[in-house]
Amino acid sequence: MNEIRKIQVIGAGDIGRQVFQGLALSDASRSVQLVGRDEEATLRAANLTRFSSVQRGHSARVSHAVTDLFDVERTAERIAAFQPDIIFLAASLQSWWVITTLPEQAFQRLYQANYGPWLPMHLVPVMKAMQAVRLADSPAVVVNAAYPDAVHPALNAVGLSPEIGIGNVANNVPGIRVGAADLLGVHPSEVEVRLVAHHYVSHRLSRTGDAGAASMGLAVLHHGRDITAELDIGALLGSLPHRYRRTGGLAGQVMTAASALSVLEPLATGRDALVHAPGPLGLVGGYPVALEGGRIRLELPHGLSADDAVKINESGQLQDGISDIRPDGTVLFEESSMAVLTRELGYDCAEMPLDQAEGRAREITERLAAYRQRVTR
Template sequence: MRKIMIIGAGDLGRRVCGELAHRDRRWEVRLVGRTEDALQRDVNLIRFSALQQGCRSRVDYALTDLDDVARTAEVIAEFAPDVVFLAASLQSWWVITTLPAERFQRLYAANFGPWLPMHLVPVHKAMRAVRAAGSQAVVVNAAYPDVVHPVLATAGLAPHVGIGNVANNVPALRHSAGTILGTDPADVDVRLVTHHYVSHRLSRTTDISPTQLRIAILAEGRDALPDIGLSRLLKPLTTEYRRTGGMAGQAMTAASAMSVLVPLLEQREAVVHAPGPLGLPGGYPVAVGSGPVRLALPSGMTEQEAVDVNRSGQVEDGVRAIGDDGTVLFEESTMDVMRRELGYDCTTMPLSEAEDRARELGTRFARYRENGSVGRV
């Protein structure tokens, strides 16, 4: 019986746990969090609702705090999962969308890169626990894999693959191409290479630089993109194919997670889209489920070309470079926004300083959310 451990019992972790329970497979699913009463209630809701629909799920829970690496390692070793899904973050991406509109728009201009410490810290601790447990599980991470993974790769601690980001627009691209070609979207295959920065904007603008995106549209055995044209392909994503965002939009992220997790659990090879595979920056088409995770790039594209495309988007997201020792250099223009809005200033961050930076950033954002003030904390 294949086993999966979900570390992080927030909105995404609960959604994925529920999706797995409703698949009526003989998987063992363990949801891991910090608060027993909430975990017990969530797990009961998941397994009872699954049973109501005739699904024989095996779902339970365990307690740990990622700050306690030794305890987390014990929890992992005791369960011995085949797959670990990390759904833990100190501040989920959607939190800033709950700000008053004007304040949100000002802070949104900083892009996602400056928020890296909030995602890097819990994943770093989880990966230390995975190693301490001696686990051979495939580790799949949901927290900003585009940048978290290449940073942790410098310490030999990168998860195997991420979820979300690049994958979230692929269904809309298949619909767009299928409509133009007059074929079922299910018969259209996509190979998309792009960073979080670009994938996040595909539903907002068609003004995407060719240096930040590479895509092939495979239909009837050939690449149909030259016939369609990139602008024509992308435009419907900003109009009739726009989808709900914010927390409700996590349904798409959960679906992207399932596209990776199910083949891994079934040991069935599938070509999917995922960020941060093999510790690389940005997002790629990848083959998972049978053997090691590997790239499945558009025909004729080299790994270096794909990495270059993603590094171009990484700079736009606010991360200028990642050093060989894991030190992150942030873009000055994005940090200007953080200084102005939060009073937060971090142009260079060694991995060893990430936790202190996360703590400072969280405190400053809490004050900003409460009254919009900046200054010393």
């Protein structure tokens, strides 16, 4: 493609900044804009990327803008003014690492809830951003980083789902490829993986090397031939938290940024690619996905139907703390997971219609702040 492609990154936190820099450090003809809430911080981050790009001899056009996602009209104005081809959403009301800053015992207790009960904190900013996309009448492809496994199927019910997500299922694929390649004595470029897995499973694989009580789908191919049956898959996956362990925490978000760029670059350049992504086309959980000329379709392991892939991901959704997402977008939370937040924070929510999500997010914010004060006295 010779025309200048425009990519707008909304969210100037750690992932947003990393991905923004990755997009700018390219020889492709493109314009990238970072959108954040704080003028000073967003300007500094955009300039850092701009100067780094110039220093390395790249020529991307770099700019910034400011908005608050809760101001839907203003966000729509920013989108309409930039006219992006692609929007990358990197906004959440509570990043995954926030509870890790609590005292260790308090963190470990809250950790038992898994991710599902925290859904409002990720769903609300994405919903606001998508409302702005619709208000701006933007044709941009929207790629989302905030818990796409559950956010997308909930918002899909009201026509507000981003087209595709990033991270989660994708983050363990390189480790599986490298591990399989080492077993075969070949280069990782000769090995392909098809992984169907929910966020819950993705989270476990790098920590325990298994899917826990959830299901997953996996195929390993060498030069296009399925060799899954020839490998000890249990041992391969079990090696992820050991021989193939990697840096975690905030520093480990380099892997998530790489997963984001693996999706964004093919979309920006129009090249075909096989990637892994959560929430494609509004589906629950994560899948192998073919990107073809900007189009998105599932590329599942041979013999696995789309319905079966969804059922696999629904098993992970349950373990993550969400028992169901109804056709109208109402989310039902799994009782034992929610019981953790009830016991620790005094927060209880059996089911959440979409129009209650914002209020629930405010309640969680207030209760977590009070909890932090109690446990840090």
